[in-house]
Amino acid sequence: MTSTSLPGAATERGVMPAASVRGLSKTYGHGDTTVHALRSVDLDLAPGRFTAIMGPSGSGKSTLMHCLAGLDRPTEGTVSIAGTDITALDDDRLTHFRRDHLGFVFQAFNLLPMLTARQNIMLPFELAGRRLEPGATERIEQVIDVLGLRDRLDHRPGELSGGQQQRVAIARALAADADVVFADEPTGNLDSTASSEVLSYLRRSVIEMGHTVVMVTHELDAAAYADDVVVLADGRVRAHLETPSRDEIVHALEGGDR
């Protein structure tokens, strides 16, 4: 098994990666019960792209995403987001960094039921007591249009379909103009029609607004919406594929090199 580096990888183009990990290891437990969830992973994720992280159950997808997103600390190695080494930040600074630079979309939409769609989208600004910086209002209105939510803004989550609720959650993550948006199985609670709708909107946000999205998924159909696919196996990067075909993804998942 070898890892395949992207020919057009951000560093090779001289562009700073949106996310970069070096020598990233995460072990759980001690002695006989030690689990090596990640084994010295090196990875660069290019800005302005939609990357899917795939791999068998237990291969380290969630651990990698949690370390990338500063939700978990690695045992060894570094994680940089847009040039900031987040592994060097203390807990307070990391919390602020996450709030100001990262967006999250979860399987359960995590919307507040008593708030309207617009209020949910604006919640991070309210919670942070953040003033809208110049240009923020225009950006938020664009996010609302790109995600097709204009005529749903006054609805509460209970009055929206699952797909619409997830689009509100995506809009909330994008509204703050995060350096990277992390999506953990974002279509796990949706049927296939709603899933493809949500993924199309997510893709549109990458193409039309230049966002960087990293998504963990088990679904080949979901990965097909991504630009790049990282395949993990046993805590290592087995392949990092640029605009792969479905066959190439399947081949990498089955253990072949590209």
Ligand SMILES: Nc1ncnc2c1ncn2[C@@H]1O[C@H](COP(=O)(O)OP(=O)(O)OP(=O)(O)O)[C@@H](O)[C@H]1O
């Ligand atoms: N908190 C923990 N304590 C002990 N072991 C853990 C912990 N979290 C994860 N692991 C182990 O680390 C390994 C990688 O787990 P991880 O959840 O990252 O895999 P995954 O690829 O996301 O799996 P799945 O697709 O099933 O969600 C697994 O062997 C898992 O059992």
